[in-house]
Amino acid sequence: MSDSTILTADETAGDLAGTAFEYAGDHLVATFDTGDFLGAVRVLDTVAPIAEEMNHHPDVRLGYGSITFFVSSHDVGGVTARDLQLARRIQEIAEAG
Numbered sequence: 628m629s630d631s632t633i634l635t636a637d638e639t640a641g642d643l644a645g646t647a648f649e650y651a652g653d654h655l656v657a658t659f660d661t662g663d664f665l666g667a668v669r670v671l672d673t674v675a676p677i678a679e680e681m682n683h684h685p686d687v688r689l690g691y692g693s694i695t696f697f698v699s700s701h702d703v704g705g706v707t708a709r710d711l712q713l714a715r716r717i718q719e720i721a722e723a724g
């Protein structure tokens with residue numbers, strides 16, 4: 628399976644099990660409670676260098692007490708293995724608090 632192969636909901640279910648991420652067609656989405664706005668910014672501040680390192684970036688919505696990540700492979704317009712890899716890293720960071 629290449630990094631540009633678009634994956635179905637069934638093909639991602641195992642990787643997403645136990646995470647906050649849900650399959651939403653052409654992207655993965657997850658919202659994490661962060662207590663307040665600065666907590667959300669801190670999560671993003673930790674995710675950002677990982678995304679840079681992977682050269683694979685989420686779209687993000689920052690809120691007062693939450694952060695939502697939208698993860699998809701923009702170059703192919705869907706969910707690929709790259710997105711599962713990034714989602715796993717985001718989950719680890721968000722869980723670490």
Ligand SMILES: C[C@H](O)[C@H](O)[C@H]1CNC2=NC(N)=NC(=O)C2=N1
Pocket residue numbers: 682683684685698699700701702703
């Ligand atoms: C030129 C650069 O490598 C590409 O634009 C990268 C940057 N980050 C990316 N992030 C995501 N989510 N999808 C992409 O296709 C992508 N492409």
